[in-house]
Amino acid sequence: MGCGLYFRVLGPLVAERDGVPLDVGGPQNRTVLALLLLEAGRTVAVERLAEALWDDEPPASWRVQLQGIVSRLRRALGADGERASAPIETRPPGYRLAVREERLDLACFRREVADAAGLAASGRPEGAAGLLHTALARWRGPVCADVPSPYVRRVAADVEDLRLTATEDRVDADVALGRWDGLVAELQALVREHPLRERCAGQLMTVLARAGRPADALAVFRALRERLVDELGIEPSTGLQQLHRSILTGARGPGEADAGHGRPYLVPCQLPADVPDHVGRDDVLDELAAELAAGSRAAPPCVAITGPGGIGKTALALRLAHRLRGAYPDGRLYARLRERTGPAEVLAAFLHAFGVPPAGVPAGLDERGALFRELLANRRVLIVLDDAADEAWLRHLLPGEPRCAVLVTSRQRLSGAGALRAVALGALPPDAGLALFRSVAGPRAAAGRGGGDAGAAVEIVRLCGGLPLAIRIAAARLASRPGWTAADMAARLASQRHRLDWLQQGDLGVRASFQDSYASLTGEQRRLFRRLGLLEPGEFPPWVPAALLDERNAAAERLLDDLVDVHLVEPAGRGATGPRHRMHDLIHLLAAELAGEDEPAERHAAVDRVLGGWQDLAAAADAELPHLALIH
Numbered sequence: 001m002g003c004g005l006y007f008r009v010l011g012p013l014v015a016e017r018d019g020v021p022l023d024v025g026g027p028q029n030r031t032v033l034a035l036l037l038l039e040a041g042r043t044v045a046v047e048r049l050a051e052a053l054w055d056d057e058p059p060a061s062w063r064v065q066l067q068g069i070v071s072r073l074r075r076a077l078g079a080d081g082e083r084a085s086a087p088i089e090t091r092p093p094g095y096r097l098a099v100r101e102e103r104l105d106l107a108c109f110r111r112e113v114a115d116a117a118g119l120a121a122s123g124r125p126e127g128a129a130g131l132l133h134t135a136l137a138r139w140r141g142p143v144c145a146d147v148p149s150p151y152v153r154r155v156a157a158d159v160e161d162l163r164l165t166a167t168e169d170r171v172d173a174d175v176a177l178g179r180w181d182g183l184v185a186e187l188q189a190l191v192r193e194h195p196l197r198e199r200c201a202g203q204l205m206t207v208l209a210r211a212g213r214p215a216d217a218l219a220v221f222r223a224l225r226e227r228l229v230d231e232l233g234i235e236p237s238t239g240l241q242q243l244h245r246s247i248l249t250g251a252r253g254p255g256e257a258d259a260g261h262g263r264p265y266l267v268p269c270q271l272p273a274d275v276p277d278h279v280g281r282d283d284v285l286d287e288l289a290a291e292l293a294a295g296s297r298a299a300p301p302c303v304a305i306t307g308p309g310g311i312g313k314t315a316l317a318l319r320l321a322h323r324l325r326g327a328y329p330d331g332r333l334y335a336r337l338r339e340r341t342g343p344a345e346v347l348a349a350f351l352h353a354f355g356v357p358p359a360g361v362p363a364g365l366d367e368r369g370a371l372f373r374e375l376l377a378n379r380r381v382l383i384v385l386d387d388a389a390d391e392a393w394l395r396h397l398l399p400g401e402p403r404c405a406v407l408v409t410s411r412q413r414l415s416g417a418g419a420l421r422a423v424a425l426g427a428l429p430p431d432a433g434l435a436l437f438r439s440v441a442g443p444r445a446a447a448g449r450g451g452g453d454a455g456a457a458v459e460i461v462r463l464c465g466g467l468p469l470a471i472r473i474a475a476a477r478l479a480s481r482p483g484w485t486a487a488d489m490a491a492r493l494a495s496q497r498h499r500l501d502w503l504q505q506g507d508l509g510v511r512a513s514f515q516d517s518y519a520s521l522t523g524e525q526r527r528l529f530r531r532l533g534l535l536e537p538g539e540f541p542p543w544v545p546a547a548l549l550d551e552r553n554a555a556a557e558r559l560l561d562d563l564v565d566v567h568l569v570e571p572a573g574r575g576a577t578g579p580r581h582r583m584h585d586l587i588h589l590l591a592a593e594l595a596g597e598d599e600p601a602e603r604h605a606a607v608d609r610v611l612g613g614w615q616d617l618a619a620a621a622d623a624e625l626p627h628l629a630l631i632h
Contacts, residue, residue: 011140120358129173268353280432307425309513310469427466440475456486533591
């Protein structure tokens with residue numbers, strides 16, 4: 001890419017070359033450029049770009065029109081109008097905008113916020129405050145304010161949330177440094193703009209109380225509680241109620257030390273919302289709930305829910321965690337591990353949740369772990385660790401207090417982290433899959449708009465292989481398209497070539513979920529995965545991987561076992577020649593797609609070796625058959 005290009009999305013969309021604004025074209029060009037910049041460095045599927053341009057009603061020629069838009073953007077961004085020098089790359093299944101971090105204001109903002117978090121965690125609030133002030137000064141208005149696409153605005157909402165969180169972090173840093181000037185007015189404006197945001201309200205209450213205005217601080221709480229009860233039907237969080245009581249009684253100023261722990265006694269509840277239409281797995285839920293709610297035990301239980309992407313691990317974990325709220329009244333912690341840089345960052349976030357100020361978080365990983373375990377002593381806290389890549393992380397995050405519990409989800413088979421018990425999830429049975437489909441699509445959509453094709457819903461669930469993510473996406477697509485029937489959806493999914501394309505809705509996609517697991521594999525593991533896509537769907541015997549790879553059995557068995565460990569292949573019982581395996585039908589579709597990355601000659605040779613193996617087995621079986629005389 002040309003070194004003079006610079007992009008701004010934190011406000012109206014701007015593209016510059018050497019400081020001179022570029023004319024990137026009309027609304028459609030700006031919509032595509034905005035989405036590519038918001039997802040900079042990642043491939044954006046053409047279906048997502050089409051949805052951003054035309055919502056759910058793309059024209060018949062949308063692919064051709066999209067190619068034209070991308071071509072015009074390349075010309076506008078390329079040096080001297082040369083499309084070849086533009087930073088937009090064609091990357092199946094879409095396009096990718098390659099831009100260096102320092103050439104995109106959003107990337108600079110994210111880096112500065114992350115660096116500030118590191119400074120705060122290492123006890124340097126002044127440096128954190130300075131970086132956060134710099135990061136927030138990059139904003140010129142709402143993200144891509146001049147891009148007329150509801151889809152882009154929905155994607156931009158996540159970035160706006162980052163801005164609000166960074167502002168709150170900057171307020172915390174300023175408070176820690178005793179910089180009070182202007183905070184009351186700023187926080188009052190934030191509370192007006194985000195009237196249900198508890199953190200803003202709590203910060204305003206704290207600042208008002210420390211400024212000698214406890215009555216105003218109490219009024220903030222009353223107003224927030226009234227809004228929460230009226231609009232959401234919930235009470236303020238336990239932590240905010242404790243802050244309210246401390247201001248009301250004057251027994252302890254907000255943020256002053258609790259006698260038992262040397263810091264505020266907070267009850268964090270970080271769980272995301274429960275999944276309202278969770279269906280199935282009742283037996284697993286009941287078993288795990290009974291196990292984790294048990295009273296007396298020698299060590300904290302740790303349960304790992306494992307399975308392939310889209311199988312419903314997180315949904316089950318959240319349903320279970322919400323069900324166990326009463327058993328863990330001292331807090332429910334949550335962290336999505338793949339979004340964290342390491343266990344040290346997770347521990348810092350957990351310590352902050354318990355009221356440890358940035359300056360009080362130790363710098364070392366072991367020291368953070370020790371402080372975390374100290375805080376959990378004599379408390380009943382549930383820790384949910386979502387999407388763990390391996391067991392190495394978990395060892396630093398496990399509590400020592402036996403009254404605590406840990407709930408882990410992972411695509412990797414886990415077995416060795418403490419007293420860990422693994423529960424592997426499989427596909428939903430047909431009745432549960434159908435119930436989930438009807439719950440998401442609605443009874444009329446699931447039964448057919450005219451009520452005449454209820455059997456099509458059963459077929460959709462079958463084509464989705466009982467995978468909850470696939471069923472949800474198919475049902476959501478049907479529900480959002482009034483002109484479609486369940487039979488229409490089933491007909492689209494019947495195409496193996498395009499099934500994964502239809503199982504994509506916005507940022508959710510079955511293909512992307514499986515590709516995350518594929519991306520974690522080594523080169524040899526990926527090669528076996530692709531070669532398995534050359535087979536017909538179904539079970540295969542133990543000698544097949546070696547034939548596909550032209551490797552010795554022992555080496556191929558190890559690679560196959562690696563794929564089993566990440567749930568891309570599953571055991572399928574035992575046959576005459578040994579253990580058999582299979583791929584989920586949707587995973588097999590991805591493997592078949594990726595098989596095209598190998599040279600045709602290699603693919604043909606692999607298939608020939610497998611066919612030769614079957615012929616050898618048939619010949620051996622024929623030789624062992626007794627020769628019976630034909631009776632006429």
